[in-house]
Amino acid sequence: MNRPAIMFMLAAAVIFTCAGCITLQEKPQTSSQYDINAIKDAMRGYPQAAKKTAPPKAVKPAVVSKPAAQPVTRQAVVPVPAGKGLALHYSFDRVASGERKVADESGNGRDGTVFGAVLSDDRERGKVYYFNGVDNFILAGKMGYFSSGTISFWMKAETVENWRNPFSTDYANWDSCIRFEESSDGKFCIGALGLGAGFFTASMKPMKWYHVAYAWDDKAAYGYFDGKPVFAVNHPDPGSPVHPNIPDNAGHWKGRSLDFRNVAIGNGYSTAPSRYWKGWVDEVRIYDKALNKNEISKLYKDTKK
Numbered sequence: 636m637n638r639p640a641i642m643f644m645l646a647a648a649v650i651f652t653c654a655g656c657i658t659l660q661e662k663p664q665t666s667s668q669y670d671i672n673a674i675k676d677a678m679r680g681y682p683q684a685a686k687k688t689a690p691p692k693a694v695k696p697a698v699v700s701k702p703a704a705q706p707v708t709r710q711a712v713v714p715v716p717a718g719k720g721l722a723l724h725y726s727f728d729r730v731a732s733g734e735r736k737v738a739d740e741s742g743n744g745r746d747g748t749v750f751g752a753v754l755s756d757d758r759e760r761g762k763v764y765y766f767n768g769v770d771n772f773i774l775a776g777k778m779g780y781f782s783s784g785t786i787s788f789w790m791k792a793e794t795v796e797n798w799r800n801p802f803s804t805d806y807a808n809w810d811s812c813i814r815f816e817e818s819s820d821g822k823f824c825i826g827a828l829g830l831g832a833g834f835f836t837a838s839m840k841p842m843k844w845y846h847v848a849y850a851w852d853d854k855a856a857y858g859y860f861d862g863k864p865v866f867a868v869n870h871p872d873p874g875s876p877v878h879p880n881i882p883d884n885a886g887h888w889k890g891r892s893l894d895f896r897n898v899a900i901g902n903g904y905s906t907a908p909s910r911y912w913k914g915w916v917d918e919v920r921i922y923d924k925a926l927n928k929n930e931i932s933k934l935y936k937d938t939k940k
């Protein structure tokens with residue numbers, strides 16, 4: 636074969652290869668087989684996950700708004716007795732140790748750091764934090780691995796719209812988290828790859844306080860809304876896929892979901908402004924055990940104002 640012929644074949648091979656790449660990248664993704672485990676995220680087809688090549692690192696915020704003033708009405712922190720399973724507790728009613736801090740009342744010293752969120756007086760609940768839906772959040776940071784646990788908080792949305800997150804266990808780090816999420820049609824759901832997910836409600840309203848709790852043990856995950864159980868789902872088979880557009884199996888993602896690398900209130904998934912909570916959050920708790928139905932009911936009643 637002469638030299639020009641070889642050059643022509645090499646050029647043709649390069650063109651063919653590149654065309655293959657383009658075809659692969661642009662091939663429509665399908666998500667038809669998905670069910671409750673990928674729930675809302677399957678419906679929107681995970682466009683971010685499909686496009687990304689590697690998840691970005693959690694971003695350390697560079698811009699810090701003026702801190703909220705410490706109100707004189709707040710009380711000194713009195714840690715709860717040990718042994719109650721509380722790993723973190725922010726009532727926002729107590730004075731913290733430093734500027735831009737919120738007090739952890741669990742006794743574990745996990746005071747949060749405030750990034751722009753504003754301490755506010757709520758007509759119903761007293762001291763709560765307001766998040767502006769652009770860049771406000773509170774970081775509790777790294778908390779380690781929770782083989783079983785419960786996340787509980789009160790929330791009030793100023794607007795109910797896609798896809799704002801009041802809480803995440805891994806600030807702005809894409810799928811590597813347990814996160815809670817609202818959508819414009821009034822649904823409120825959880826994203827927790829490898830654990831099991833569900834809808835808390837399909838009729839969420841703005842300017843209304845709701846209590847949310849999500850618990851998990853070694854077998855299943857449980858959702859509660861305003862103190863009542865609303866879903867229970869077994870953890871998916873560790874070898875099963877989590878989503879057509881997301882690599883790695885359920886076992887991999889379960890490990891990611893249970894490792895609380897950077898707990899954040901007021902944000903989830905990414906730093907897109909649409910991911911920040913617009914509204915209020917109060918009485919955040921994380922337990923290192925799965926509270927049962929009766930304990931969740933009591934927690935709801937005890938923290939309802």
Ligand SMILES: [Ca+2]
Pocket residue numbers: 726727728760761762763917918
């Ligand atoms: Ca409060």
